[in-house]
Amino acid sequence: MSTATESTSDPVREARLRYLLRLGDTSLVLGQRLAEWVGHSPALEEDLGLANLSLDLVGQARLLLSYAAEVEGKGRDEDALAFLRDAPAFVNLTLAEQPNGDFGRTIVRQCLLDAWQLEVYEGLLNSSDTRLASIAGKAIKETRYHLRFSSGWLVRLGDGTEESHRRVQDALNELWRFTTELFAADEVDEALVAAGVAPELAALQGRWSARIDEVLKEAALVRPAAVPYQWHGKRGVHTEHLGHMLAEMQHLQRTYPGAQW
Amino acid sequence: MMAAIGDRERHVWDILESVPDPEIPVLSVVDLGIVRHVRWVTGSNGQSKLHVGITPTYSGCPATEVIRHSIATALDQEGYVDTTLEEVLAPAWSSDWLTEAGRRKLESFGIAPPERSVANPRHLFGVPAVACPRCGSRATERVSEFGSTPCKAHYRCTSCLEPFDYFKCI
Numbered sequence: 392m393s394t395a396t397e398s399t400s401d402p403v404r405e406a407r408l409r410y411l412l413r414l415g416d417t418s419l420v421l422g423q424r425l426a427e428w429v430g431h432s433p434a435l436e437e438d439l440g441l442a443n444l445s446l447d448l449v450g451q452a453r454l455l456l457s458y459a460a461e462v463e464g465k466g467r468d469e470d471a472l473a474f475l476r477d478a479p480a481f482v483n484l485t486l487a488e489q490p491n492g493d494f495g496r497t498i499v500r501q502c503l504l505d506a507w508q509l510e511v512y513e514g515l516l517n518s519s520d521t522r523l524a525s526i527a528g529k530a531i532k533e534t535r536y537h538l539r540f541s542s543g544w545l546v547r548l549g550d551g552t553e554e555s556h557r558r559v560q561d562a563l564n565e566l567w568r569f570t571t572e573l574f575a576a577d578e579v580d581e582a583l584v585a586a587g588v589a590p591e592l593a594a595l596q597g598r599w600s601a602r603i604d605e606v607l608k609e610a611a612l613v614r615p616a617a618v619p620y621q622w623h624g625k626r627g628v629h630t631e632h633l634g635h636m637l638a639e640m641q642h643l644q645r646t647y648p649g650a651q652w
Numbered sequence: 653m654m655a656a657i658g659d660r661e662r663h664v665w666d667i668l669e670s671v672p673d674p675e676i677p678v679l680s681v682v683d684l685g686i687v688r689h690v691r692w693v694t695g696s697n698g699q700s701k702l703h704v705g706i707t708p709t710y711s712g713c714p715a716t717e718v719i720r721h722s723i724a725t726a727l728d729q730e731g732y733v734d735t736t737l738e739e740v741l742a743p744a745w746s747s748d749w750l751t752e753a754g755r756r757k758l759e760s761f762g763i764a765p766p767e768r769s770v771a772n773p774r775h776l777f778g779v780p781a782v783a784c785p786r787c788g789s790r791a792t793e794r795v796s797e798f799g800s801t802p803c804k805a806h807y808r809c810t811s812c813l814e815p816f817d818y819f820k821c822i
Contacts, residue, residue, distance in 0.1 A: 422712075436795060439796060439798050439799065440798040443802055444798075446712035446802055447710055447802065448712070449712050451712070454711055454741070525741040525742030525744070528742055529741055529744040529745075532744060533711065536797065536822070543797075
């Protein structure tokens with residue numbers, strides 16, 4: 392009976408929940424990765440820069456996950472979703488969880504995902520889901536800054552010394568295989584496109600690709616060849632790196648449940 | 653009657669003008685443009701209740717929690733004990749909402765105010781020429797896109813050599 396009521400009030404409730412978790416988890420995981428740089432960046436300005444990006448991403452994750460918790464309606468809040476779920480329940484893009492490596496590798500990962508988030512948020516501005524549209528309207532302003540930072544550094548490193556060029560090209564070659572997942576639509580995406588909630592991923596791919604090509608060209612980097620799609624972070628199947636990251640991120644809440652500042 | 657409602661709203665705005673931003677204490681929360689509305693809403697019990705709408709500057713800005721707390725405390729002290737603080741996300745906060753008074757306070761505090769306005773196409777292409785808050789020279793350079801708080805970038809004046817914060821245009 393209650394299921395029937397729910398399905399009439401929101402026919403795409405399950406898909407909406409899944410979609411919000413995917414966006415929120417991607418921001419959260421990427422934000423946590425960037426936070427690992429705090430105190431370790433090559434220069435103070437970059438330390439502040441990465442920490443600022445991290446803060447924005449965690450803030451976006453909070454908005455998305457608290458909305459997800461409401462849609463879920465099981466009495467969980469954004470903290471419960473962030474700190475008390477195990478790796479298989481996380482549905483972030485696999486690229487976001489990849490380890491930082493050196494500064495160049497972090498910048499490559501960041502640029503690829505900033506450009507992706509920019510397209511997604513842009514598409515969500517016209518979402519039939521007004522709350523999601525308002526979150527996107529907030530996030531897109533921050534994402535423009537992020538992309539300016541990451542693409543600026545990618546150009547400096549790619550078109551820098553022989554050593555910096557080699558390092559970012561290597562990172563690009565290694566991380567490129569995770570980019571196919573960025574645009575691989577499944578039944579969740581399709582249901583939300585049909586409901587006017589989410590933009591069509593295939594339509595975003597062209598613009599993302601053109602933007603990335605432009606940056607790579609300026610950075611004197613070579614775009615790697617596409618490889619068959621085989622990573623499924625957004626379906627909860629992760630590389631081994633996520634579990635290690637969560638162990639650190641969730642340690643405090645797991646050890647002292649309910650602890651507050 | 654309308655005047656009376658205006659007066660009680662004015663009183664609340666006056667209180668909020670005394671609530672400082674925790675990171676840039678020369679600015680009040682009103683100067684920052686983050687208070688979106690002050691209004692009384694009549695509940696189902698017929699009681700009229702004060703609602704204050706606040707919008708975050710940046711989604712992850714840690715000051716947001718402190719600001720909520722400061723606003724609630726300030727209103728509480730003035731007798732508004734049962735205020736509802738509402739989070740307003742849309743339209744998203746813009747540095748254009750900084751008041752004139754706020755811009756002047758920022759500058760005298762040593763922080764360059766945002767180049768207006770967001771709609772200015774100059775901001776879509778390249779870096780705006782920011783005037784040094786110390787000597788007024790526009791011969792300045794950006795040290796880092798990101799400064800000591802999410803809303804600021806780090807600049808340096810090449811005329812008087814002053815390092816300074818620039819309140820970003822967003």
